[in-house]
Amino acid sequence: MKLSLKVEYALRVLAQLGRYHGSTKLAHIEDLAEAEEVPSNYLVQILNELRNGGVINSRRGKQGGYALAKEPEGISLFDVMMVIDPGLFSNSPSRAGQSGPLVAESLNKIGAAFEARAKEISIRDLMPRDAGPMYYI
Template sequence: MRISQKLDYACRAMAQLAKRYDGQTITRLDELAQREAVSSNFLVQILNDLRRGGLVESRRGKAGGYHLSRPPEAINLREIVESVEPSLLNITTHTEGESGSAVRQTWQAISDRTRTELESIDLKQLAEGGNEPMYYI
């Protein structure tokens, strides 16, 4: 499965925010970018997508930055995927021809299992990256 750079960076930024989560601590954009070796300009676009998805909150100004909108264990990978790459889990096959319907059903079943697997991995697990098996999406 090919994961976009945008989704990879989104997961990495969210993992960083999860490591600092206490419900109050704000992390500056430049700190996130530096820790994950990501361009600040690209990261701000990603964080805006995550903010629109309800996963992060931002604060402007000198003491501004980002923090998770909910505890890390209440955010799963599916939510991150749907915030930054909403089309990733969409099935775009056609049902024409003799095998079209069967092929589409198979891809739909795979997509459904992938969604379920993404929902089973929370941000706390991703940030800790240790004891639980790691699934690469």
């Protein structure tokens, strides 16, 4: 299985945003980019897609930044993947040929299992257990 780097970056940054959840402090793009080693210019695009998809909220200005729109356990990998790469779960294999129907059925089963598992895993599951203290300046 090969997921796009964009999906991976989105999940990593959301795990980082999960660490901020519940605090009044919003995460700044520079801090997120540094913590997760994601290029900040690419991160801007990803964060915009997540905001437009309702996964995160943002606020402009000096006190601005980013925050999860819901509790970390309320955002599944499936939710994120549908925002970042909606075609990932669309599977319509050809039923052509003698083996086509059985191949299509098998691939559909794999796709359904992947989708079900992606719905079970939340951002909370991706958050580092012991990432060290967070310092607020």
